[in-house]
Amino acid sequence: MLAAFSDAATLRHALAFEAELARAEAAEGLIGPESAEAIAALCARIVIDPAALAEETTLAGTLAIPLVARLRAALPKAAAAVLHKGATSQDVADSVLACQIRAASALLDSDLARTATALAALAQRHAATPAIGRTLLQDALPIGLGLRLAQWQAGIVEAAERLRHEVETGATLQFGGAAGSRAGLDGKGAAVSARLAAALDLPDAPPWHARRGGIAGIAAALAIAIGALGKMARDVSLLAQNGIGEAREPAIPGRGGSSAMAHKRNPTGCQIALSAALRAPGLVAGILAGLPAEQERGLGGWQAEGPALAELFLLAGGAAEAMATVAEGLEIDEAAIARNLAAAGLGSDIGESPALVAALLARQD
Numbered sequence: 286m287l288a289a290f291s292d293a294a295t296l297r298h299a300l301a302f303e304a305e306l307a308r309a310e311a312a313e314g315l316i317g318p319e320s321a322e323a324i325a326a327l328c329a330r331i332v333i334d335p336a337a338l339a340e341e342t343t344l345a346g347t348l349a350i351p352l353v354a355r356l357r358a359a360l361p362k363a364a365a366a367v368l369h370k371g372a373t374s375q376d377v378a379d380s381v382l383a384c385q386i387r388a389a390s391a392l393l394d395s396d397l398a399r400t401a402t403a404l405a406a407l408a409q410r411h412a413a414t415p416a417i418g419r420t421l422l423q424d425a426l427p428i429g430l431g432l433r434l435a436q437w438q439a440g441i442v443e444a445a446e447r448l449r450h451e452v453e454t455g456a457t458l459q460f461g462g463a464a465g466s467r468a469g470l471d472g473k474g475a476a477v478s479a480r481l482a483a484a485l486d487l488p489d490a491p492p493w494h495a496r497r498g499g500i501a502g503i504a505a506a507l508a509i510a511i512g513a514l515g516k517m518a519r520d521v522s523l524l525a526q527n528g529i530g531e532a533r534e535p536a537i538p539g540r541g542g543s544s545a546m547a548h549k550r551n552p553t554g555c556q557i558a559l560s561a562a563l564r565a566p567g568l569v570a571g572i573l574a575g576l577p578a579e580q581e582r583g584l585g586g587w588q589a590e591g592p593a594l595a596e597l598f599l600l601a602g603g604a605a606e607a608m609a610t611v612a613e614g615l616e617i618d619e620a621a622i623a624r625n626l627a628a629a630g631l632g633s634d635i636g637e638s639p640a641l642v643a644a645l646l647a648r649q650d
Contacts, residue, residue, distance in 0.1 A: 286389055286392055286393075286598055286599050286602040286603075287599070289385050289388040289389040289392065289598070290385055290389065290595040290598070290599075292335035292339070293335070294385060294388070295348070295381055295385070296333060296335065296338070296352075298380070298381040298384040298385065298485075299348060299349070299352055299377050299381050300328040300329075300331070300352075301328070301384075301484075301485060302372075302376075302377050302380050302381065302481075302485065303324060303328055303352075303353070303356065303368065303369060303377075304324060304325040304328035304329065305325075305480075305481050305484035305485055306369070306370070306372060306460075306477070306481055307320065307321040307324040307325060307367070307368065307370075308321050308322075308325060308480075308484065309476075309477045309478075309480035309481045309484065310367070310370055310371070310470075310477055312480055313473045313476050313477055313480070314473075315367075315370065315371075315470060315471060315473060315477070316367040316370060317363065317367075319363075319364075320361075320363050320364035320367050321364075323360060323361055323364040324356070324360065324364050324367075324368055327356060327359055327360060328356070331355070331356070331359065333352075333355065338351055338352065338355075347374040347375070347377075347378060348374070348377065348378060348381075349369070349373075349374035349376075349377040349378065350374055352377075353368060353369050356368055370469070370470075371462050371467065371468070371469050371470045371474065371477070372460065372462060373461070373462055373463045375459065375461075375494055375582060375587070376459050376460050376461060376462070378459075378587075378591070379459035379493070379494075379587075380458055380459050380460070380485065380487065382456075382500075382590070382591050382594070383456040383457055383458065383459065383487055384456075384485060384486075384487065385595075386452055386455075386456040386503060386594065386598075387452060387456050387486075387487070389595075389598040389602070390448065390449070390452045390456075390598075392602060393448070393510070393598065393601050393602050393605055394445060394448075394449065396602065396605035396606045396609045397441055397442075397444070397445040397510065397605050397609075398445070399605075399609035399612070399613065400438075400441055400514070400517075400605060400608050400609040400612045401438050401441050401442045401445070401649070403609065403612035403613045403615075404434050404435075404437055404438035404441070404517075404612050405435075405438050405646055405649075407431070407434045407612070407615060407617070408431040408432075408434040408435035408438055408642050408645075408646060409431065409642065409646065410431070411429065411430040411431040411434060411617065412429050412431035412432070412435075412638065412639040412642040412643070413429055413431070413635070413638070413639050414429060414430040414431060414619065414622065415427050415428075415429065415430075415622075415623075415626055415633040415635050416428060416429070416430040416433070416531065416622045416625075416626060417622075417625050417626045417629045417631065418433075422523075424629045424631065426631055426634075426636075427626060427629075427631060427632060427633055427634055427635050427636075428635055428636070428638050429635045429638025429639055429641075429642060430617070430622060431638065431639070431642045432635075432638040432641055432642055432645075433520065434642075435641070435642045435645040435646060436645065437513075437516060437517040437520065438645070438646070439645045439648070439649075440513040440516055440517075441510070441513045441514065441517070442648075442649050443513070444506070444509045444510035444512075444513040445510065447506045447509060447510075448503070448506040448507060448509075448510055450506075451499070451502040451503045451505075451506040452503055452506075453488070454488075454499060454502075455498075455499025455500060455502050455503045456487070456488075456499070456503065457482075457487055457488045457489070457490035457493070457499070458478060458481060458482040458485060458487040458488065458489055458490055459490075459492065459493060459494070460474070460477070460478045460481060460482075460492065461491075461492025461493075461494050462474070462492075464581045464582075465492040465494045465495070465581050465582075466492075467492070494581055494582050495578040495579070495580065495581055495582055495583055495587075496578075497572075497575060497576055497578055497583075497586065497587055497590070498576065500572065500587075500590050500594070501569075501572050501573055501575075501576055503594065504568070504569045504572040504573075504590075504593065504594060504597055505569055505573075507565065507569075507594075507597040507598065507600075507601050508565040508566060508568070508569045508597065510601055510605075511558070511561045511562050511565045511597075511600055511601050511604050512562050512565070514558045514561070514562070514601075514604045514605060514608045515558050515559050515561065515562030515604070517558070517608055517611075517612075518552075518554070518555035518556075518557075518558035518559050518562075518604075518607075518608060518611075519555070519559060521533075521534065521552060521555050521611060521615070522552045522555040522556075522559070525550075525552050525555075529621070529625065530618055530621040531617070531618055531621050531622045531625065532615055532616060532617050532618065533550065533552070533615075533616045533618075534550075534552050534553070534554050534555065534611050534614070534615070534616070535610065535611065535613075535614025535615065535616060536550070536616075537610075537614075553607075554607040554608060554610055554611040555607075555608075555611065557603055557604055557607040558604040558607055558608050561600035561601065561603060561604040562604070564596075564600055565597060565600055565601075568593045568596055568597050568600075569593075569597070571589055571593050572589070572590055572593050572594070574586070575587060575589055575590065
């Protein structure tokens with residue numbers, strides 16, 4: 286996940302944008318093929334110090350300005366004149382972010398799937414295991430233990446589906462030019478956009494310079510996924526409490542101990558997910574605050590999105606990996622479950638729990 290948002294990845298995607306833009310414009314007869322290949326060749330071989338470029342970006346206000354200046358300085362005059370033709374700095378920034386979002390989403394989806402798969406197996410195994418249900422942190426009525434597990438699983442699966450949808454519709458090519466009108470392209474902007482999108486493996490889309498709902502939707506979906514993982518983490522940590530002891534995280538050497546109390550076995554995987562769930566809403570709020578963008582290009586709002594999204598993906602990735610490990614090794618103490626159920630004195634009627642487990646899991650088949 287760190288690599289997906291690294292300086293190296295940012296530069297790689299930005300250089301790919303410039304190279305493929307030149308090739309797309311050459312294919313549409315907007316620039317010469319020799320210039321396009323000179324641009325593409327330079328983008329493939331140029332070595333740029335990220336730290337130096339970062340300093341220049343701070344002064345310029347956007348990555349594309351110093352990057353394009355460096356490329357033009359190294360190109361023949363004819364190629365330098367047509368580099369970045371019809372594009373603007375935000376086209377580069379937003380398209381780079383879309384590429385990074387898609388790479389990060391694929392990584393996250395893998396760990397969410399791990400968690401869901403492990404929970405589905407546990408839910409099926411314990412669909413008819415009577416356990417005490419709890420509402421408002423008090424004993425309620427008996428339920429099938431598998432129903433609790435299936436609810437965790439369903440929340441995570443739904444969150445993963447929501448995120449995939451938001452990424453598919455929101456992480457698209459941005460190509461609009463200076464004011465989002467695709468000026469200066471002889472009416473071939475749509476054709477160039479289609480070629481560029483295909484080359485960068487991004488969906489083509491009309492310009493979305495100041496229409497940030499797609500990015501906000503991705504941020505919100507990330508926070509919901511983190512929250513779904515946090516729901517599971519909250520419940521596991523409660524079930525692991527002394528005096529309840531119905532479930533606990535897997536025993537992993539070096540994990541969950543205490544520096545002062547050797548007897549403790551702390552739910553540190555749950556701690557990771559719950560910490561992420563506390564941090565995520567504030568990051569999303571910052572992105573939502575940027576939605577009222579000013580006219581054709583906002584000031585300050587969209588520039589805040591990249592770092593916040595990167596942090597959301599890092600939080601989600603950490604939480605998903607932690608809870609996948611918990612789900613795959615979750616220890617369930619059936620004796621403690623039976624003891625707590627008996628102590629509650631509420632019988633063992635679990636209602637339609639097994640059927641509900643089957644119904645929840647069937648929705649994902």
